[in-house]
Amino acid sequence: MFDRSILLCLCCCRLVGVFAETDEVKSVSVTEGDSVSLQTDTELQKDDVIMWNFKTNGPLLVRINRATNDISIKEDVLDGRFRDRLKVDNQTGSLTITNTSITDAGVYQMTISSKENKNKHKFNVTVYARLPVPVISELPPNSSSGSSKCVLLCSVVNVSHVTLSWYKGISVLSSISVCDLNRSLSLDLECLDDSYSCVLNNSFSNQTTHLDNTDLCLPCSDCAFCCDASEVFIRLVASVLVGVATVSVLVYDIITSRKGEKETLSRSGMRVL
Structure with a gap:
């Protein structure tokens, strides 16, 4: 009875080792057009076979056999979406995606197989659209109200999941956010004799346009007004x-x-x- 219990325990441990899979999903972010590298800290063995799949158990992108130093990249998978954009390292097993696009976003699964076990690692890749540079323009005076105050307008087009803000130094004067796709944003500011910055940012990157006091309130061609x-x-x-x-x-x-x-x-x- 004692020997059979030990044998059963060893078999269970063996099965756990063969199908080990981590629940951790590593988040990776990249700006559209840049490259992103996916790599685990797991120490590879000489006889490991590494496979990269797009999505969990999805289409096979790459297969690496370290024992024979054989690397197979599936160029035609997903209608050739990744053609000429995948690079792998036989030593580390890392996968690099170049010239990323929005359609590259998703979960990538790395499977490391050896004679003893099989480990799986997942990477959730988020691809952010490249942010446009904010454009600052000057609004004409409000003739109907008799106001001659100078008002500046900061604008961006075709953005999503971003925040547009006016800054004076490091202080936020006003801001507006949008979560919809392909939206246009604008934010006005009544200018004074000072320097300002208009900043467009998401959770990963930002674009800034600076405005010095010498650039403020330029007169228009048919009127003479200024702050x-x-x-x-x-x-x-x-x-x-x-x-x-x-x-x-x-x-x-x-x-x-x-x-x-x-x-x-x-x-x-x-x-x-």
Whole structure:
């Protein structure tokens, strides 16, 4: 009875070793167009056979036989989706996906088989779309309300799962988020004499557009307005001075012309009225 119990226990242990599979799924993130490498810390043996599948027990992508140094990459799997984009390392068993796209997102399973056991490791790959650079523009003044305040608008198009924010230094002035696909976002800011940044970010990366105070409130082609009241006053004074100078020149020309006419008539003996 004692010997049979030991034998049964050993058989159970043997079965556990053969079909060992970790419940842990390693999360990996990458920006679209970049490369991502999937690798485990498991020490490989000389006779290990490594297989990479897309999704759990899904289509086979790669098979590596370390004993014979044979590497087989399935170029035509999934209608050739991964053609010329898979690289493997025979020493570490790592899988590298180059020029990633949104369709590459999903679970990748690595199976390491030897004579003694079989281990499985899973990687959940998230591919983020490359973020566009925020564009800052200036809104025209609100003529209906008589407001001449300068308002800046930060905009992005075709984004999802992102946050758009205005910063002054490291302080957030305002922000807006979106979770829908392919949305356009815009966020306005009443500017002052300072420096600002418009930041678009997701949980993995960000894009920033900086704006210095020298770039703020540029005048449009058919109006003269700005956030800075002193600049408005200077422009107004300059316009008045130009107008006065123009009138002075015209008056001077008229007086000079009339004086010349009188002298001409006087010389000819005609009576000047």
